[in-house]
Amino acid sequence: MHFQHSDSIWRDFPELAAGALHVEGIRSDVSVADAVERFQAIARDVLATRAEGELAEIQAWRRTFARMGLKPTQYRCASEALLRRFRKEGDLPSIHPLIDLCNAVSLAFAMPIAVFDVSRISGNLEVTRAGGDEVYATFSGETEHPEPDEVIFRDAEGRAHARRWTNRQSGYSAIHPQTTSALIVAEALHETAAADVAELVAALEEAIAAAWHVRPTSMLLSRAAPRFAFATHESL
Template identity: 40%
Template structure:
């Protein structure tokens, strides 16, 4: 089963620096704990605790501020619906520890805290064909995280990850993941994502991908495909192929 991940041209028109990093993991056992992952997450939490950032300080971080501006550009109030990275950073900055979920969710949370970027583990075992980052038309069906029996429809124009079956797998870009793509324990087919919208964000995305790939290689040597990066020049990637590839934009 292959998967084409693509970014709608309209996204880059309004968010020209949007960069999406991807790591495909065709099959791996997601466990409840990995010592290396727990150490990474604890270290990221400790470093953030030491900075004693307030809510306004988190919002002013350059990577977060860029997401807040981008959310406003797409008609979303970032105070009510902060991006995934801001939500994590706020929670940890006030002194909390994040709940330990499983090896891949915890890994993504750790890298998100370090990179100050949205990082997610997506179970794509039920997705085949195309996954597109695009403005919603309002007809997509979204199954809320941990509440799949209460389906929603995204607002028209809201950015979502949409598949070829008319399902939305996020709300308000990366504010919430869907129940379909949440990562549970067991044998899984995953795509790890890293997103940035600030100028020069590609370097930050590539560094976060390196961190992810290093740990994933320790968990399952040789199981992940090479990281790929999508931007305005290269908006499409083919995953779960013998050799994953990206496709340049046509002008």
């Protein structure tokens, strides 16, 4: 199984830096409270002096959304939405240990992180332009179809696992208590994105290993090396 960005995405967004991790052995009965608090403290310190919209990481995504024809204050990348909520409420609700951890890391690095249940992905997963006939399931169970040319995460069956690139994931492949295998993707487009994504991936690897006592496989993606291949239990 593999994850990648299409050639057209790399062509249109050459400043993109991305990292992907695959982890097996996920359980919902672990505590990540200490790690979450550590990463949230970083975000608190940043937000004490600047609003999320002033951060270079967020500004880069706003410019990208504008280039895609989206109003940046109507459609926000996932990390901006998280930071905005965190600034207003002072905390985020607990959902699942892996989601809680990834949300906290996303806050600390101000970069969107997508987390997918691998068992719900058919074949390979690619960030690409939509044809418009793909199927997207909302968290409330409704079905949508992406707009033609919209950037989506698409699998082999034509299912969209995220819409508007980093704006909204699908409920279909969301992490749930029975999830054991997860694909994690972080993306950024700001000036120091490559170095910052590498730091984020390393931080996630360390935190996952500490909580679940398993070692993720990971890769930093670029136009020259765009494909992250990984083995699942089903493919072994």
